[in-house]
Amino acid sequence: MTDTTPALMWFRDDLRLSDNPALTAAAQGGRPVIALYVLDEDSAGLRDMGGAARWWLAGSLRALGAALARSKVQLVLRQGPAARVVPEVARAAGCEVVAFNRRAGRAEARVDDEVEALLEKQGCAVERHLGQLLHQPGSVRTQAGGMPRTFSAFQRSALRDRPAPLPQRAPSLTGLKTRLESEDLDSWQLEPSKPDWAGGLRESWKPGEAAAHEVMSDFIDGGLSGYAEGRDRPDQIHVSRLSPYLRFGEISPRQALAAVLHAGEAGTAPMADARKFESELYWREFSYHLLHAVPDLARRNLQANFDAFPWRECSGDLKAWRRGLTGYPIVDAGMRQLWQTGWMHNRVRMIVASFLCKHLLLHWTEGESWFWDTLVDADPANNPASWQWVAGSGADAAPYFRIFNPVLQGEKFDPKGDYVRTYVPELAHLPRNLIHKPWEAGGLELAQAGVRLGITYPRPIVDHAAARDRALRAFEHTRKDTRAAG
DNA sequence: GTGGTTTTATC
DNA sequence: ATAAAACCA
Numbered sequence: 001m002t003d004t005t006p007a008l009m010w011f012r013d014d015l016r017l018s019d020n021p022a023l024t025a026a027a028q029g030g031r032p033v034i035a036l037y038v039l040d041e042d043s044a045g046l047r048d049m050g051g052a053a054r055w056w057l058a059g060s061l062r063a064l065g066a067a068l069a070r071s072k073v074q075l076v077l078r079q080g081p082a083a084r085v086v087p088e089v090a091r092a093a094g095c096e097v098v099a100f101n102r103r104a105g106r107a108e109a110r111v112d113d114e115v116e117a118l119l120e121k122q123g124c125a126v127e128r129h130l131g132q133l134l135h136q137p138g139s140v141r142t143q144a145g146g147m148p149r150t151f152s153a154f155q156r157s158a159l160r161d162r163p164a165p166l167p168q169r170a171p172s173l174t175g176l177k178t179r180l181e182s183e184d185l186d187s188w189q190l191e192p193s194k195p196d197w198a199g200g201l202r203e204s205w206k207p208g209e210a211a212a213h214e215v216m217s218d219f220i221d222g223g224l225s226g227y228a229e230g231r232d233r234p235d236q237i238h239v240s241r242l243s244p245y246l247r248f249g250e251i252s253p254r255q256a257l258a259a260v261l262h263a264g265e266a267g268t269a270p271m272a273d274a275r276k277f278e279s280e281l282y283w284r285e286f287s288y289h290l291l292h293a294v295p296d297l298a299r300r301n302l303q304a305n306f307d308a309f310p311w312r313e314c315s316g317d318l319k320a321w322r323r324g325l326t327g328y329p330i331v332d333a334g335m336r337q338l339w340q341t342g343w344m345h346n347r348v349r350m351i352v353a354s355f356l357c358k359h360l361l362l363h364w365t366e367g368e369s370w371f372w373d374t375l376v377d378a379d380p381a382n383n384p385a386s387w388q389w390v391a392g393s394g395a396d397a398a399p400y401f402r403i404f405n406p407v408l409q410g411e412k413f414d415p416k417g418d419y420v421r422t423y424v425p426e427l428a429h430l431p432r433n434l435i436h437k438p439w440e441a442g443g444l445e446l447a448q449a450g451v452r453l454g455i456t457y458p459r460p461i462v463d464h465a466a467a468r469d470r471a472l473r474a475f476e477h478t479r480k481d482t483r484a485a486g
Numbered sequence: 487g488t489g490g491t492t493t494t495a496t497c
Numbered sequence: 498a499t500a501a502a503a504c505c506a
Contacts, residue, residue, distance in 0.1 A: 354498095401496045402498050409498090468499085472496075 006032040006176055008090050010100040011075075014131045014249035015060045016209040017067055019167035021129035022099040027171035034093045034176055035068050035075045037061060039188055042081040045107030047298070047380060050373035052342040053247070055198050056207050058190035060248050063208025065185075072175035076182045083114045090124050092180055098124055101131030101249075104288045105380055106295035134163050134253050135285055137292030147293060150396035154289055155282045165258040200340035205244065205376060212245035216256060220263045227273040231280075234334075234345035235418040240277065243377035244343070246284065253281050287385035290395055298368060298384035306393035310474050311363040320461050321356055322370055324424070327460035329436050330410035331355045333423035340423070342376035347413050353390040354404040359467040361474055364391035392475075400475045403468050410436035426456045 007026040014020055015037075026033050041048060049057065065075040078085045090098055098119055103109065116126040130136050140148060140158045148154035192198050206214075223230065223238040230238025245251045257278055264274030291297050301307055320326050324335035334348035344352070349371075356367045368387040372378045388394030414420060417435035421428040427435055429449035434441045438451060439459055446453060453459055 399497065399498085405499060465500095475497085 004031065005096050006034055006093050007097040007099060008086075008093060008095040009033055009035045010086055010098060011035060011037045011064065012100060012103060012249075013247070014101045014252075015064045016212070016250050016252065017064075017170035017173075018209070019131075019252045019255050020101070020170075020249075021131050021168070022101045022127065024168055024171045025127050025129060026097065026099040027173055030172075030174060032174045032176045033073050034089070034095065034180065035064075035073055036086065036089050037064075037075060037077055038082050038085045039077070039079040040082045040085075040111070041079070043083065043107070043111045045110065046105075047107075047372075050375070050378045051192065051197075052201065052374050052376045053372075053378045054190040055192065055201055055342070056205070056244055056248060056376040058185060058188070059205075059207030060250060061185055063210065063250075067209060068173070068175075071173035073173050074175060074179060074182065076180050077185055077188075079183060079188060082111050083118060086115045087118045087122060087124070089180065090119060091122060093176065096124055097127060099127040099129065101129045102136075104133070104137045104291050131252060132249055133285055133288055134158070134257070134281070135289075137288050140285075140289060148289075151283065151286050152396075154286045155279065158282060158285060163254070165254050165261060167252060167255040167258050201342045201376065204341040204343065207244070207248070207250065209250045212242070212251040215241055215245065216251060216259055220259060220268065224260060224263060224269040224273055224277065227269070228276040231276070232347045232413050234348050235414045235416065239345060241343070243379075243382075247377045247379045253284065257281055284379075284382055287379070287381035290385050291381040297381070297388070298372075299365065301393040302388055302395050303393045303397065306391070309393075310361070312361040314360070314362065317360045317461060318362055318366055320458070321352070321360060321362070321367075325458050325461075326355065327439070327458040328355065328406040328410075329417075329420045329424055329427055329438065330406050330414060333414075333420045336423040338371075338374050342374065344375070345419075347409075348419075349386070350390060351404050351406060351409050353387060354402075355406060357391045358403045358471040359406075359462050359464070361471060364388060364393065401472065403471055405464060405468075407436050407464070424457070427451060 009023050009026040014022065017023060040046060061075070061077070068075045076089055078089060086098065100112070103112065112128070119126050135158050140154060142148050142153060142157050148157050219240040219242070223240070227238050230236050242251060242256055246253060246256065260274045260277045263269045264271040290302070294300065294302060321335065324332035324339065326332055330348065331352050334344050334352045337348070338344040353367055356362050357364050364387045368384050371383055375383070385394065389397050392398060392400040410420065415432070417430070417432045420435050427438060427449070430438055430441065430451060431445070434445060438446070438453060438457060441449070441451070451457055
């Protein structure tokens with residue numbers, strides 16, 4: 001006997017068919033499935049997606065729609081507040097069950113509660129699953145029962161009851177005979193048209209579940225060996241590039257972890273590298289743990305003593321940072337990689353973030369907002385948590401005196417200057433001993449490289465030593481303020 | 487004195 | 498993480 005009453009699968013940040021607990025639950029017993037995605041820009045408190053993430057979402061929904069269509073399942077696209085749309089579609093399809101995977105944000109949870117209440121009123125059961133994280137946010141506790149405050153305490157606690165990394169296969173799906181009303185993806189205008197700035201994104205990325213698994217295989221066959229060290233090198237290939245796929249759930253953390261650990265156990269890659277990757281996945285878990293505890297993570301300093309920090313306001317400096325025109329090659333290369341490809345290597349993210357917060361003394365929220373708008377992997381938990389970590393206001397933040405020297409960082413992690421040459425082509429002909437500090441080049445060397453400082457490439461907008469002193473003084477100032485206030 | 491390495495201070 | 502100070506050959 002198969003159940004012929006259809007179930008509704010409400011897709012959100014889990015745009016995949018495999019290892020999707022809510023989808024598996026919806027398809028249980030062979031009952032027909034209706035798939036729904038709601039573009040909700042109306043419900044209170046939800047953060048509107050940034051431009052690059054919207055571009056990604058369009059490609060991802062197209063891929064998901066095509067994959068579902070192969071199983072004759074319709075992906076219904078609807079725009080509007082979820083509390084109106086979801087019950088409406090459930091009623092139109094005659095569903096008695098609605099399944100979805102939980103979201104971590106408080107506003108999102110509020111929307112989900114409202115949807116659930118309305119669905120139950122119309123006789124529809126709701127099933128919530130854990131699909132986007134290894135651990136349910138809020139569930140990881142220290143042995144004493146408290147909330148772990150630092151990453152290492154969090155990871156230690158979480159690994160005490162390590163979830164079995166056994167990803168599920170995609171369920172076999174059956175569709176409905178009848179078609180439901182659906183909107184045209186193009187009418188949502190998720191992709192830019194005038195101007196079309198997405199050329200670099202199209203060249204760099206292929207959204208969708210199938211592509212996620214290709215990227216993961218490439219990583220395991222290529223960059224995973226040597227990941228622990230190589231992940232800090234923007235000139236090398238030792239990073240997974242899975243972040244946007246994880247952000248939109250085109251691959252689950254459980255799938256990524258299982259694949260990498262399997263490679264470690266099979267001897268394809270050193271286990272130490274696999275463990276390092278696991279640890280990076282746990283940074284993501286920790287960010288969601290923080291978001292769960294502090295819903296306004298993107299606005300509020302986790303360390304209250306940062307509320308008095310004397311941030312500067314300078315639209316010129318902010319603009320130079322955004323455009324990659326600070327005069328520090330490694331910073332500018334990173335900011336241009338971001339602008340061109342919608343992504344930045346993690347080591348370089350830390351360098352540019354440190355530069356914004358410490359050298360320029362601009363508020364970390366300015367950087368967080370820019371990343372939110374320009375990253376294809378812009379993540380509601382990772383992005384603010386990582387910015388706070390760099391700024392020093394975070395839970396288990398980098399100590400304030402950790403001020404990156406952009407020259408030393410460049411020389412250490414991009415020793416030949418290949419990364420700079422790729423994204424700052426006007427410096428491409430400088431020799432490697434000068435590429436991270438063109439202002440130290442002599443007139444002849446500059447002329448030979450075709451660089452005219454201040455014309456073809458800017459001089460540094462701040463002097464490193466002076467900026468470092470200023471940042472240390474600013475921190476001291478806040479410390480005194482806090483004491484006086486306390 | 488020099489050049490390189492190690493130690494310490496920054497909170 | 499960095500930079501200055503201390504150390505050493």
